[in-house]
Amino acid sequence: MENIYLDNAATTKIDERVLDAMLPYLKDSYGNPSSVHSAGRQVKVMLEDARDLIAEFIGARSSEIYFTSGGTEANNFALKGLAFAHLNKKNHIVASPIEHSAIRETLEYLHYRFGFEITYTPINKYGEVDIDFIKDSVTDKTLLVCVMHSNNELGIINDIPAIVNIAKEKNIFVHTDSVQSIGKVNFNVNEIGSTTATISAHKIYGPKGIGALYIKKETPIDKLIHGGKQERDRRGGTENIPAIAGFKKAVEILKEKMDKDINHYASLKKRLFSILKNDFADKIIINSKESGNSLNNIVNISFNPQNTSVDADTLLIKLDMNGIAVSSGSACTSGSVQPSHVLKAIGCDDETARSSLRISFGRENKEEDIDNLVDVLSKMIN
Numbered sequence: 064m065e066n067i068y069l070d071n072a073a074t075t076k077i078d079e080r081v082l083d084a085m086l087p088y089l090k091d092s093y094g095n096p097s098s099v100h101s102a103g104r105q106v107k108v109m110l111e112d113a114r115d116l117i118a119e120f121i122g123a124r125s126s127e128i129y130f131t132s133g134g135t136e137a138n139n140f141a142l143k144g145l146a147f148a149h150l151n152k153k154n155h156i157v158a159s160p161i162e163h164s165a166i167r168e169t170l171e172y173l174h175y176r177f178g179f180e181i182t183y184t185p186i187n188k189y190g191e192v193d194i195d196f197i198k199d200s201v202t203d204k205t206l207l208v209c210v211m212h213s214n215n216e217l218g219i220i221n222d223i224p225a226i227v228n229i230a231k232e233k234n235i236f237v238h239t240d241s242v243q244s245i246g247k248v249n250f251n252v253n254e255i256g257s258t259t260a261t262i263s264a265h266k267i268y269g270p271k272g273i274g275a276l277y278i279k280k281e282t283p284i285d286k287l288i289h290g291g292k293q294e295r296d297r298r299g300g301t302e303n304i305p306a307i308a309g310f311k312k313a314v315e316i317l318k319e320k321m322d323k324d325i326n327h328y329a330s331l332k333k334r335l336f337s338i339l340k341n342d343f344a345d346k347i348i349i350n351s352k353e354s355g356n357s358l359n360n361i362v363n364i365s366f367n368p369q370n371t372s373v374d375a376d377t378l379l380i381k382l383d384m385n386g387i388a389v390s391s392g393s394a395c396t397s398g399s400v401q402p403s404h405v406l407k408a409i410g411c412d413d414e415t416a417r418s419s420l421r422i423s424f425g426r427e428n429k430e431e432d433i434d435n436l437v438d439v440l441s442k443m444i445n
């Protein structure tokens with residue numbers, strides 16, 4: 064049985080070339096980039112090349128890129144860093160209600176521990192934030208607007224430049240979690256205009272445990288990780304050099320392949336949408352937007368409770384037994400299965416949210432993978 068991996072929004076398979084690029088830094092090139100001897104300096108050259116490349120890829124300056132241990136740390140750094148640098152000055156944050164837990168939990172922490180007031184924006188049925196609401200809810204006390212560039216469960220893309228336009232009139236910062244967008248759509252910080260933006264390497268065929276935060280120059284932000292003077296004294300700790308070498312390679316490959324990748328995801332999405340609409344119209348509700356401001360690699364579906372009785376977690380196990388990996392719309396929290404907050408926020412009831420699947424395409428997927436998935440789904444529904 065051939066394994067079919069359709070969970071690329073969770074993580075991607077590391078590219079062989081990425082692995083090859085990492086190995087020398089796990090073996091012979093083991094110097095500490097902060098050391099002045101040649102073993103250290105040689106590694107420092109790679110570190111700064113990686114920074115230059117990642118900066119160029121998103122239209123930033125090299126000095127605006129800070130390596131972190133991944134998307135979660137980068138999101139924590141942005142939110143806590145901005146909040147702590149402005150404690151007792153501004154205490155209001157406007158955020159999308161369907162952010163990743165790395166943002167949600169950090170916002171809750173800032174609220175309960177430091178009294179930040181958080182206003183959550185309404186969203187439409189695709190998960191897009193209400194820009195007019197943001198305009199009406201910002202005040203002189205608003206420090207930050209935090210809206211993800213694209214959503215990891217639905218694939219919807221938000222209009223961050225429009226949010227930046229509102230924010231800049233009042234000197235408000237904008238953080239955008241762009242983890243799912245990098246490599247799936249053009250993402251250029253000059254066009255987006257946000258103050259900070261998050262990247263994670265394992266979503267782009269790179270290694271896990273490495274990411275970066277873009278911080279616009281001259282942004283007053285506190286350190287999150289205290290320690291040495293690494294990362295221009297903004298993030299302590301010896302840099303994860305092998306992972307950064309892999310991250311660099313992943314971005315090099317992306318530079319070459321991104322257009323092809325995007326077209327590939329688009330054709331897989333088109334095929335899946337067309338089969339679902341033609342053959343499963345009364346049984347499956349598609350939660351993702353078909354085109355326009357939506358990622359091509361994520362399709363979220365729910366089983367219509369009126370015509371089917373499908374529990375996504377059982378389905379997930381059955382799909383897994385058939386060699387197919389996808390994600391469900393629920394997560395096991397504290398021993399109980401909770402429906403996804405994202406699906407609930409777009410109006411799904413608990414039952415529908417629990418019977419949802421996220422299918423996310425990657426470079427290696429073929430059209431047959433879609434057909435196989437649909438085949439298994441159809442047998443299970445019927």
Ligand SMILES: Cc1ncc(COP(=O)(O)O)c(C=O)c1O
Binds near residue numbers: 134138211273
């Ligand atoms: C939108 C989004 N933000 C942040 C993260 C966290 O990134 P990492 O796994 O690198 O900590 C993820 C990962 O699933 C994500 O999808």
